[in-house]
Amino acid sequence: MCGLLALTLCGGPLAACKDDPGLDDGADTETGHGHGDGDGDGDPGDGDGDPAAATYWQEVAPIYYDSCVSCHREGGIGPFELDNYASAAAWAQASAIAVENRVMPPWLVTDDGTCNSWQHSRALSQTEIDTIVAWVDAGAPEGEPRDDLEVPALPGLDGATAFVTPEFTPEPEGGFLSEFDEYRCFLIDPELDHDQFITAYEVLPGNEALVHHVLAIPVDPTLDVGGGMTNLDVIEALDAESPDRLGWSCFGAAGDGVEIDSLPVTWAPGQGVVEFPAESGTRVNAGDLLVVQVHYNMVDPELIGQSDSTTVKIRLEDEVAHEGLFDVPDALLGSLFEGDPYMIPPGEEAHEFTWSFPADWYVGWNGSESLELWGFFPHMHAFGTKMRVRVLDEQGQELGCVGDVQRWDFNWQLYYFMQQPIVLESGHQIEVTCTYDTTDVDEPILPGWGTYNEMCLAGVYLVAP
CATH class of the missing domain: 2.60.120.230 (Jelly Rolls)
Structure with missing residues (x-):
């Protein structure tokens, strides 16, 4: 042949990072600093309301745990950790640049529905990107610590x-x-x-x-x-x-x-x-x-x-x-x-x-x-x-x-x-x-x-x- x-x-x-998150709603490929309005379903971590009010534990950590922590964790291949506030705050500016430019999480194909839809997409939604960027712009506030988020198992x-x-x-x-x-x-x-x-x-x-x-x-x-x-x-x-x-x-x-x-x-x-x-x-x-x-x-x-x-x-x-x-x-x-x-x-x-x-x-x-x-x-x-x-x-x-x-x-x-x-x-x-x-x-x-x-x-x- x-x-x-x-x-x-x-x-x-x-190596790949996101741990089989299932199907995402996709994301466009434009780079910008626009802040989304959220999707209004009331769940923490989805950017509801004013993204500028985002804190690490309430809004940003759920995104990181779902999409980033498989690599960015102790023992992972990521160069820094995102599963704790101290490290996430130290690397907040670099993280915002990476997600806003769609460099991370790694997902090279356009995923906004204009050219196919993909299984097990790693792409962040625009709302998730806006939430992370707004958190960084606000000075990366910590919020109220929580213990209900689980570090995903290393993929294998x-x-x-x-x-x-x-x-x-x-x-x-x-x-x-x-x-x-x-x-x-x-x-x-x-x-x-x-x-x-x-x-x-x-x-x-x-x-x-x-x-x-x-x-x-x-x-x-x-x-x-x-x-x-x-x-x-x-x-x-x-x-x-x-x-x-x-x-x-x-x-x-x-x-x-x-x-x-x-x-x-x-x-x-x-x-x-x-x-x-x-x-x-x-x-x-x-x-x-x-x-x-x-x-x-x-x-x-x-x-x-x-x-x-x-x-x-x-x-x-x-x-x-x-x-x-x-x-x-x-x-x-x-x-x-x-x-x-x-x-x-x-x-x-x-x-x-x-x-x-x-x-x-x-x-x-x-x-x-x-x-x-x-x-x-x-x-x-x-x-x-x-x-x-x-x-x-x-x-x-x-x-x-x-x-x-x-x-x-x-x-x-x-x-x-x-x-x-x-x-x-x-x-x-x-x-x-x-x-x-x-x-x-x-x-x-x-x-x-x-x-x-x-x-x-x-x-x-x-x-x-």
């Missing part, structure tokens, strides 16, 4: 099997595509004696500063890939190329010449636990092996010589209501293989690259006449600023907005699942537009896997109805 050319991702060193995936990569010390491969990077694949046998379905996953890097993305890919070891070779033969040959090091080099998915059907586990920093929607899962066949690809980035020279062992937790179930399929197409990266790669010009504040791929790549899979598009995974590197993805009909008219990212953040890369799917039929196109800011560079940006190359990847999760 053409979309499987992309396959490789980069990211930053953070229950009922999963853990697969662990060996302790490995990466080395920069060099060259213009991976000057500071190494892509390494490791083979794991899940020992499946019957077909099962992946319904959720969680990736836990052992060295967060070193690991920039992880893929876990089922591989049929007996598949004939031509030339009298099976997938397992190819893997063993790749592994033999570096007998003194664990695993094998693998820029593309499971390695050159290894044939795969899907990418059910695609992780980048900030993602957290991923649970597939619509009672769906992706099939892993009995006897399949699992190839785990890890992208290590060593742009920080202090990381050279450090090691990592990453854990991939996968929940497997015997049955699902609907079978799903992941793909990660990227025409910008794909241009590397066409003899004339697309070069992003330097010195432009908003350079756009637009491409599209046909729904016919997927329609017909599992005998389906149509497919439901449930998931969206945007991915760019350090120069990316925006991404918009649409479904178009055969006349080029928009049928649905898949996702709109107005403030790309390299450090927060999430899989977004829709409240309702977009139906794809034969003849439809998925159009992708990525925007890049290259004002600080003097040379064209080449597509590629390295941190200072670029990508325009629009990951999709499809479900057979």
Whole structure:
């Protein structure tokens, strides 16, 4: 399948924070200092009445406990605590700036209803943002202390099997595509004696500063890939190329010449636990092996010589209501293989690259006449600023907005699942537009896997109805 050319991702060193808050009412993407009027239902913490009267314990703490404290707590990954007044007041100004600019909680897609509605949204409502800002403007008053708020449990995936990569010390491969990077694949046998379905996953890097993305890919070891070779033969040959090091080099998915059907586990920093929607899962066949690809980035020279062992937790179930399929197409990266790669010009504040791929790549899979598009995974590197993805009909008219990212953040890369799917039929196109800011560079940006190359990847999760 053409979309499987992309396959490789980069990211930053953070992890997801909001602890499964359920469905939010969404939020717009405008930055402003306007104060909302509240929603008038009388509950504490929702900004009722005059937001300027907000106190930490009565109005702000309930917002923080619901949306921020999973990370901003003792032992959490946040750099300061928000579950107590003293720390929250000390960081009040920084917190107001972060929420007003929609930097925190991390939720990159537009979530005001103009381009899709999302499951388990982390976005704050405008009323919640106005309440926090008004509290800070009023001098961050404490209010009456309370003890009925509970620190949410640290998020994690229950009922999963853990697969662990060996302790490995990466080395920069060099060259213009991976000057500071190494892509390494490791083979794991899940020992499946019957077909099962992946319904959720969680990736836990052992060295967060070193690991920039992880893929876990089922591989049929007996598949004939031509030339009298099976997938397992190819893997063993790749592994033999570096007998003194664990695993094998693998820029593309499971390695050159290894044939795969899907990418059910695609992780980048900030993602957290991923649970597939619509009672769906992706099939892993009995006897399949699992190839785990890890992208290590060593742009920080202090990381050279450090090691990592990453854990991939996968929940497997015997049955699902609907079978799903992941793909990660990227025409910008794909241009590397066409003899004339697309070069992003330097010195432009908003350079756009637009491409599209046909729904016919997927329609017909599992005998389906149509497919439901449930998931969206945007991915760019350090120069990316925006991404918009649409479904178009055969006349080029928009049928649905898949996702709109107005403030790309390299450090927060999430899989977004829709409240309702977009139906794809034969003849439809998925159009992708990525925007890049290259004002600080003097040379064209080449597509590629390295941190200072670029990508325009629009990951999709499809479900057979």
